[in-house]
Amino acid sequence: MTPEFLNQRKEDLLREKEEIEKELSSFANKTSENNWETNFPHNMNNSNEDEDTDEVEEYENLLPVERSLEERLMNINIALEKIEKGSYGKCDKCGKEISEERLTAIPEAKNCIECN
Ligand SMILES: [Zn+2]
Helix, strand or coil: CCHHHHHHHHHHHHHHHHHHHHHHHCCEEEEECCEEEECCCCCCCCCCHHHHHHHHHHHHHHHHHHHHHHHHHHHHHHHHHHHHHCCCCECCCCCCECCHHHHHHCCCCCCCCCCC
């Protein structure tokens, strides 16, 4: 792996991180580095039950979105840490190098194709 390749992956990861954080911040609050809480609808009132139900439903629909974005963000942070430590691009399971092709497609990949 060339330093250029590594630098490009780092840029990809940072860009992706920014995008995910932007997306998350549109409906959730950051509580710690890898943790976000979906905002519960604040204009809940009992005068219109149908509307309240819609908002609760929307909240419930957002939870899995939050979780999957959060997970991606966590993987991105792990990958960025590995770049700093010089251990980026190695499979977590078998320790072999992950192909550059795979890292280009998924810069936060933790496993090689065989272990995925
Ligand atoms: Zn592997």
